[in-house]
Amino acid sequence: MPPPESLSLELDRAKVLVCVGAGGVGKTTTSAAVAMEAARRGRRVIVLTIDPARRLAAALGLPEIGNQERVVSNESFERLGLEPPRGVLSAMMLDVKTSWDEVVMKYHPEPEAKRRLLENRLYFTLSTALAGSQEYMAMEKLYDLATRTEDPLDLIVLDTPPASQAVDFLDAPSKMLAALDNDATRWLLEPYTTAGRVTSRLFDAGSSFVIRSLGRLTGTATLEELAELLSQFQGMYEGFRQRAKAVRVILSDPSTSFWVVAAPHPSPIETALSFYDRLSADGIPVGAFLLNRAEPDPFEHTPPAPELLRARVLAVGGSEALAERWLQAVQSSHMAATLERERRDQLAAKVGISEARPVRLVPELPVDIHDLAGLEALRASIFGADPPFGEPPVPAFRES
Amino acid sequence: MNAAAPLSLAPDPDQVRTALDRPFQVVLGKGGVGRSVFSAALALRASQRGKRVLLLEVNAPDEAARILQVAPAPDDPREVLNNLWLCRMTPTGAMREYALLVLKFKAIYHIVFENRLVKYLLRSIPSLGEFTMLGKAWYHAEERRSDGSPRFDLVIIDAPATGHALTFLSGARAVADTVPVGPMKAAAERMAELIEDPRRACFHLMSLPEEMPVSEARDLFAAARDRVRMHAGLAVMNRVRARRFSVQDEPIVRALAAEAEPALLPYTEVAVREMKRHAARDAHLGRFREVTMGPLVCLPELPTEDVGPEELELIIGALDEACGVRPELETLDATA
Incomplete structure (x- = not known):
C-alpha cells in the first residue's frame, strides 16, 4: 500500500478533480472532504455538487447551497474548535433549471427568440427532464468555473451524479446535444x-x-x-458544441484527476472497475480509488484475548452469554475487515497499483457526517495524519 | 450517550395489511436502498398468498429475475412463478405498445415508427418515455380477463431512483396539465385518477438507517404526496442491523471500556462502536417515522449481497411479522 502522501500529491497536482462512482457510497461527502484537504493545504477550492443541496450544505455547516458560490467561513470552523483552512473552501450546488436559464440568458443570440424560449411551456420540462440534461449542465458549470478570470480557483472538485453505467457523465452531454441538434x-x-x-x-x-x-x-x-x-434553440447549438468541446479538453488534461469512489463490497467494486475500464478506454487515468466505509480491523494492533475478555466480563457482573455475543461481534468485525482488505488488494492488482494510483480503504466513521467536524474526521481518515500546517504551500498546479 | 430505551418498532398490523392490500403499489427510494429486493419480496409474498401479482421493473431491468432466479423478464407479462408475472418496462417498448394500440395496424406502425425523423421527435418530447411506461402500468392495472375479473390482483412497480421516479409518477399529471387537448391528454387524466386514488394506489417509501438517506426520504415523501398526490403506504427501513448489545449490556461494556486495559482494546472498541451504531440507528428510525407518519416496517440486514429466494424469505418474514402473522417471532430489538 502506498504511503498517504501519494494521495496528497495527486490532489496537489490537480486543477480539476472529478469524483465518480455509484450512488450510496458517500461520493458527495467524500468530494467535500477532499476539497477540505485541498483548502487546508492552502488552495482556493470549490466543490460543485449535483445532489440536493441539503446533503452537502449540512456537512459544510452552510444554511443552504444554491447555484451561487458559498464560502465556508473561518468562523464555521472555529465554532467547532477546528483550525480554519489556510486556503479557501467554497461550495456550489447545481440547480439544473436555473443553470439552463443562465445559459440561455448568457448565450442566446436573439432577444426575441430567447424570451419566447424561456416562456415556452415545454421548455421547463425539457430543461429538467431531458436525459443527460443534468450532466450537460454540470459541464457548463465546470466550464464557467474553470474559465472564470475574476477570483480564479486553484481547484474545482466535481461531484458527479450517481451512475451505475460506466461514466454516464462523459457520454451524457454528447447524447443531449444529439437530441437537441x-x-x-x-x-x-x-x-x-x-x-x-x-x-x-x-x-x-x-x-x-x-x-x-x-x-x-x-x-x-x-x-x-x-x-x-x-x-x-436555433443559434445556440454552435455555442453548446464549442463549450462541450472545451470541457472535453479540460477533462482530458493531465491536470484533471478522476477519483473513483466505491465501497469495499463486491458490487461497488465491480462498478468501480467498469469506471476504470471506461476511463482507460478514453485515455484518462484514474487518480485514486477510495473504498469508503471500511470496517476497522479490531486486531490490527492488538492480538485476540478471548479468555481475558470472558474473565473481565464475569468479573464486572456480566453473563457468559454477553461474553459470547461480544466475542462473536469482534470476530465478525475482524472477518469483515480481512475480507475487505482482500478485495482492496484484488482491485489494486487489477488496476496495477502504483504510487500515482492509490487504492485506499477509508474506515467507517463512528458517527454520521452532518457537520464540519464529521467532514474533518473523514478528511483525516482519507488523507491520514499528513501535517499540512507549517509546511510551505504546495505549488498550486502546473502551468497549462 | 443517554440510555433511552430502544424505540418500539412494531407497526399497527391493520395499517400494514391495508397498505399491502392496495392493488397498485409503487416502491420508492433513493439509489441503493434496496428497492428491487423489496419489490421482489412483496410480489413473491402476495403470490404465495394466492394473489395474481404483476411485478413491473422500471428500475433495474433483469434485477428481479436475477433475485427470483427465473428467466429474464420479457416486455410482456410472463408468469415466471405460480401466480407471479414479471414484466420489464422500457420507454421504447412501452411506446411501441402504445403506438400499436392507437394506430391499430402493425404496417402503419412500421411506416411511422421506423422513420428516422419520428424516432428522433419522439425522443425529444419531454417525459414521453416515462409517460408511456406509466400508461402501460395503468393498462395492466385495469386489464380484465374475459369473465370481467381483473387480470392481476396486484401490480407492483419497482420505480426508478428518486428524481426519475418523480418524473415517472408525475408524468400523468404533467401531461394532463401541459399537453394540449388530444389522445395523450385523455389517457393521462385517467392514469392520474388511478395514482391519486387512495383506495387503489399507494407508495412504499424505502430508506436506510443513515443520516442522508433519511433526509432524502423526507424530501421524497413530501414530493410524492404533494406533487404526485399519491397516498403513502408503508415506510420501509432497510438493513436494520440486529442489536448485538442490549441496553442491559451497556453498563458492563462501559465499565470495561473505562478500565482501558490495552489487551482488551479490540473488544471495547468494537462494542463501543456497535453501541454508537445502535444509538444512531434508533435516532434515524425515529426521524424516519416522524417524516413518514405511516406504519414503519424494519427489514433485517441480509447476510449476503447476492440475494436469492432464501434471503427474500427473511424479508417476507419481516412483512408477516409486521402484519401480525407470526407474533411469536422475536422482534429485532429483543434482548437476549
Whole structure:
C-alpha cells in the first residue's frame, strides 16, 4: 500500500478533480472532504455538487447551497474548535433549471427568440427532464468555473451524479446535444415561406402521412409546440458544441484527476472497475480509488484475548452469554475487515497499483457526517495524519 | 450517550395489511436502498398468498429475475412463478405498445415508427418515455380477463431512483396539465385518477438507517404526496442491523471500556462502536417515522449481497411479522 502522501500529491497536482462512482457510497461527502484537504493545504477550492443541496450544505455547516458560490467561513470552523483552512473552501450546488436559464440568458443570440424560449411551456420540462440534461449542465458549470478570470480557483472538485453505467457523465452531454441538434431537426425545422407566412416542413400543407399518424398519438398541437421549442434553440447549438468541446479538453488534461469512489463490497467494486475500464478506454487515468466505509480491523494492533475478555466480563457482573455475543461481534468485525482488505488488494492488482494510483480503504466513521467536524474526521481518515500546517504551500498546479 | 430505551418498532398490523392490500403499489427510494429486493419480496409474498401479482421493473431491468432466479423478464407479462408475472418496462417498448394500440395496424406502425425523423421527435418530447411506461402500468392495472375479473390482483412497480421516479409518477399529471387537448391528454387524466386514488394506489417509501438517506426520504415523501398526490403506504427501513448489545449490556461494556486495559482494546472498541451504531440507528428510525407518519416496517440486514429466494424469505418474514402473522417471532430489538 502506498504511503498517504501519494494521495496528497495527486490532489496537489490537480486543477480539476472529478469524483465518480455509484450512488450510496458517500461520493458527495467524500468530494467535500477532499476539497477540505485541498483548502487546508492552502488552495482556493470549490466543490460543485449535483445532489440536493441539503446533503452537502449540512456537512459544510452552510444554511443552504444554491447555484451561487458559498464560502465556508473561518468562523464555521472555529465554532467547532477546528483550525480554519489556510486556503479557501467554497461550495456550489447545481440547480439544473436555473443553470439552463443562465445559459440561455448568457448565450442566446436573439432577444426575441430567447424570451419566447424561456416562456415556452415545454421548455421547463425539457430543461429538467431531458436525459443527460443534468450532466450537460454540470459541464457548463465546470466550464464557467474553470474559465472564470475574476477570483480564479486553484481547484474545482466535481461531484458527479450517481451512475451505475460506466461514466454516464462523459457520454451524457454528447447524447443531449444529439437530441437537441441533429440533421433530422434541422431538416424538419428549416423555415421556409409558404403563402406569405413562415412555416416549417413539419407543418407543411401536405402534412405527410407520417406526421399525421404521429399526431394521432400525441396530438398535433404537441408536435407544433415541440417544433417551436426546437426552433427557439436555433443559434445556440454552435455555442453548446464549442463549450462541450472545451470541457472535453479540460477533462482530458493531465491536470484533471478522476477519483473513483466505491465501497469495499463486491458490487461497488465491480462498478468501480467498469469506471476504470471506461476511463482507460478514453485515455484518462484514474487518480485514486477510495473504498469508503471500511470496517476497522479490531486486531490490527492488538492480538485476540478471548479468555481475558470472558474473565473481565464475569468479573464486572456480566453473563457468559454477553461474553459470547461480544466475542462473536469482534470476530465478525475482524472477518469483515480481512475480507475487505482482500478485495482492496484484488482491485489494486487489477488496476496495477502504483504510487500515482492509490487504492485506499477509508474506515467507517463512528458517527454520521452532518457537520464540519464529521467532514474533518473523514478528511483525516482519507488523507491520514499528513501535517499540512507549517509546511510551505504546495505549488498550486502546473502551468497549462 | 443517554440510555433511552430502544424505540418500539412494531407497526399497527391493520395499517400494514391495508397498505399491502392496495392493488397498485409503487416502491420508492433513493439509489441503493434496496428497492428491487423489496419489490421482489412483496410480489413473491402476495403470490404465495394466492394473489395474481404483476411485478413491473422500471428500475433495474433483469434485477428481479436475477433475485427470483427465473428467466429474464420479457416486455410482456410472463408468469415466471405460480401466480407471479414479471414484466420489464422500457420507454421504447412501452411506446411501441402504445403506438400499436392507437394506430391499430402493425404496417402503419412500421411506416411511422421506423422513420428516422419520428424516432428522433419522439425522443425529444419531454417525459414521453416515462409517460408511456406509466400508461402501460395503468393498462395492466385495469386489464380484465374475459369473465370481467381483473387480470392481476396486484401490480407492483419497482420505480426508478428518486428524481426519475418523480418524473415517472408525475408524468400523468404533467401531461394532463401541459399537453394540449388530444389522445395523450385523455389517457393521462385517467392514469392520474388511478395514482391519486387512495383506495387503489399507494407508495412504499424505502430508506436506510443513515443520516442522508433519511433526509432524502423526507424530501421524497413530501414530493410524492404533494406533487404526485399519491397516498403513502408503508415506510420501509432497510438493513436494520440486529442489536448485538442490549441496553442491559451497556453498563458492563462501559465499565470495561473505562478500565482501558490495552489487551482488551479490540473488544471495547468494537462494542463501543456497535453501541454508537445502535444509538444512531434508533435516532434515524425515529426521524424516519416522524417524516413518514405511516406504519414503519424494519427489514433485517441480509447476510449476503447476492440475494436469492432464501434471503427474500427473511424479508417476507419481516412483512408477516409486521402484519401480525407470526407474533411469536422475536422482534429485532429483543434482548437476549
